[in-house]
Amino acid sequence: xxxxxxxxxxxxxxxxxxxxKRRMQAAGFDLLICQDPANMGWLTGxxxxxxxxxxxxxxxxxxxxxxxxGRAQDAKCAHVTTDLPGxxxxxxxERLVHHPVEHPYDELVQLIDARGxxxxxxxxxxxAHYYTARCHAHLTKGxxxxxxxxxxxxxxxxxxxxxxAELKLMREAGKICSQAMNAGIAKMxxxxxxxxxxxxxxxxQTMGVPGGAGGDYTAICPLMPVGxxxxxxxxxxxxAPLPSSGLVMLEIAGSRRGYHAPLTRxxxxxxxxxxxxxxAKVAVEGVDAGLAMAKPGSTAEQVEAAWQAVLRRNGLSxxxxxxxxxxxxxxxDWGERTVSLRPGDRTELQAGMCFHxxxxxxxxxxxxxxxxxxxITAKGGARFCDVAxxxxxxx
Numbered sequence: 207x208x209x210x211x212x213x214x215x216x217x218x219x220x221x222x223x224x225x226x227k228r229r230m231q232a233a234g235f236d237l238l239i240c241q242d243p244a245n246m247g248w249l250t251g252x253x254x255x256x257x258x259x260x261x262x263x264x265x266x267x268x269x270x271x272x273x274x275x276g277r278a279q280d281a282k283c284a285h286v287t288t289d290l291p292g293x294x295x296x297x298x299x300e301r302l303v304h305h306p307v308e309h310p311y312d313e314l315v316q317l318i319d320a321r322g323x324x325x326x327x328x329x330x331x332x333x334a335h336y337y338t339a340r341c342h343a344h345l346t347k348g349x350x351x352x353x354x355x356x357x358x359x360x361x362x363x364x365x366x367x368x369x370x371a372e373l374k375l376m377r378e379a380g381k382i383c384s385q386a387m388n389a390g391i392a393k394m395x396x397x398x399x400x401x402x403x404x405x406x407x408x409x410x411q412t413m414g415v416p417g418g419a420g421g422d423y424t425a426i427c428p429l430m431p432v433g434x435x436x437x438x439x440x441x442x443x444x445x446a447p448l449p450s451s452g453l454v455m456l457e458i459a460g461s462r463r464g465y466h467a468p469l470t471r472x473x474x475x476x477x478x479x480x481x482x483x484x485x486a487k488v489a490v491e492g493v494d495a496g497l498a499m500a501k502p503g504s505t506a507e508q509v510e511a512a513w514q515a516v517l518r519r520n521g522l523s524x525x526x527x528x529x530x531x532x533x534x535x536x537x538x539d540w541g542e543r544t545v546s547l548r549p550g551d552r553t554e555l556q557a558g559m560c561f562h563x564x565x566x567x568x569x570x571x572x573x574x575x576x577x578x579x580x581x582i583t584a585k586g587g588a589r590f591c592d593v594a595x596x597x598x599x600x601x
Contacts, residue, residue, distance in 0.1 A: 210286045212251055213463045214371055219289065222249060226364050227267055236326040237318070238265040238357060241341065242334040243536040245361040247464060250274060250290055254283035257336050257536060259303055260310040266323065269294075275314055277303060311341050315348030324349055329357030335538060362544050365533055367558040372465060372533065373581060376560055378419040379467035380579065380590025383460030386410035386421075387469055387593045390428070390458070394600050396450040396475055400443040404428050407458055414462070422461040425540040426468075429457040436472070436573040439566055451476035453572055459540055459579075460591075466532050466540040467590040468562045470577035473598045482574060485522070486597035489565045489576045492516035493595075496528065496547070496563050497580060500587035506551040509587075513547075513565065522567060529563040532579060555582045563587070 226249065230238060240246055243257040249272050250263055261276035271294050274284040278297035285295060296317055298310040318324060330345070331337050333356070346354055368376065389410035393403045407428050414421040431441040436453045448454065452475055459468040474482060495512040510528045517523055529547035532540055540562075545553045547563060559582045566575030576595060580587035 210253075212287065212289070213253075213375075214251065216289045218369060218371060219249065219251065221369075222364065223265065223272065226265055226361060229360050229364055230265065230267060230329070233329065233357065233360060234327055235329040235355070235357060235360075236267055237323055237328045238360065239314075239328060239330050239345070240265065240334075240361055241337040242331050242362070243336065244365070244464070244534045244542075245331070245334075246274075247536070248365050248534055249361065250284075250288045252284055253287045253464065254280050256280040256283065260298075260336075260338075260341055262314070264318075266321070266326075273317075275317065277310070309340060309344040311344040312348060315345060318349060318352075323352075325351045327353045327355070329355055329360060331359065331361075332356040333359060333543065359543055362542050365542060366531060366544055367556050368533060368560060368581070369558070373558060373560075375462045375465040376467055376533070376581065377590055378415070379460040379462040379465050380592075381460065382411060382414045382419065382421045382462060383458060383467045383469050383579075384591045384593050385413075385415060386458055386460060387456060387471055387591070390456050391471065391473060391593075391598060391600070394448060394454060394473060394475070397447045399445050399447055400430060400432065401445045403448075404430060404443045407456075411458070411460060414460075419462050422464060424459045424461045425466060425535040425537045426457075426459065429455070431455045431573075434571055437568050437571055438573070439568060439575065449475060453478075453482070453574075455573065455575055457575065457577070461535075464534050464536065466535045467579040468532060468540055468564075468577065469579060469591045469593060470564065470566065470575040471593055471598060472574045472576060473600050475600050478597055478599060482572070483597055484520075485567055485569075485574045486576060488516060488520045488522060489567055489574055490595050493563055493565045493576065493578055496565075497578065497587035497589070500555060500561070500580065500582055501584060502555055502557050502582060504555050506545050506547050506553045506555065507549050509555075509563070510547040510549060510551075513563070524567060528565060529561050532560050532562045557582050557584065560590075561587070
């Protein structure tokens with residue numbers, strides 16, 4: 207039995223690298239330094255939980271395969287999870303971890319200089335979560351003759367249209383998410399501690415689909431606002447008991463080999479007021495309008511406009527974006543930082559793009575969110591999940 211089951215064939219990584227190099231040439235880069243763990247994984251297959259220390263993948267126009275650069279004790283993980291040639295797996299010294307003066311990227315500078323790339327046009331990920339100011343400072347100081355530029359999330363954009371192998375994982379993630387959401391809903395009763403609900407969700411997320419795909423850790427923990435907390439989207443849980451009456455919101459995802467399908471549902475313990483039922487119906491109708499518009503050739507802003515038209519007809523509005531692209535992700539976010547479903551984003555949709563339409567309506571004292579993750583198809587947005595699409599009443 208293999209130590210690690212690799213997610214994709216080597217040929218798929220070769221296609222990704224070739225596409226990335228074409229984008230690099232168009233943008234005027236000789237070298238990319240990718241520290242976003244999702245970009246590192248997409249380019250090479252690397253999948254270790256080591257993104258809390260400096261690490262990166264280098265892509266050079268004249269180098270056939272990327273170079274993994276990371277902590278010495280994680281180098282074996284690179285050998286196990288990728289098909290990179292051994293000489294392209296370069297560890298930095300363990301003594302540099304959390305060193306007060308020196309930095310791992312001092313040795314990255316030495317690597318770049320030794321390869322003859324010290325005067326290269328280098329694209330870095332200025333908005334990546336783990337590319338710190340200190341990483342950048344040590345790079346620019348150590349390579350004064352290089353030309354550094356923000357690469358504009360170049361690899362993130364290369365990831366936007368999924369291959370069929372990626373879509374298979376997205377669909378499996380949707381099934382896992384459906385299982386987990388239904389498990390959480392089934393656990394909810396007045397008086398049940400909130401963390402008991404979340405424990406069942408974590409169990410279902412990990413167990414995956416019975417007899418089928420197992421689940422992985424998700425980039426965001428379960429979000430579970432209760433009562434007035436539903437008027438804001440990003441609260442987590444407590445150990446307090448669920449109330450005898452009131453709203454509960456759940457936003458979770460299923461993850462399959464790191465590919466994420468998010469979903470939000472809103473429940474009401476006891477009989478809900480008519481106003482809440484009405485807002486929930488509007489949310490679902492708006493999502494359906496957005497999904498109908500989500501076809502190849504439509505733009506991101508047209509999907510948002512279809513959603514907003516339903517809201518306006520019903521006297522409601524939403525200022526924040528209504529959705530964003532999703533796919534391969536690592537903490538702290540399952541978004542890809544590329545396309546947003548909002549006014550002004552004229553990105554033309556293509557088959558194989560995947561999104562989360564976060565149809566949340568957060569009002570003054572309460573809120574309702576009934577979202578969907580989906581892929582772009584010729585027939586419109588095809589949902590990855592299958593969970594009741596309404597304000598779910600728990601008696």
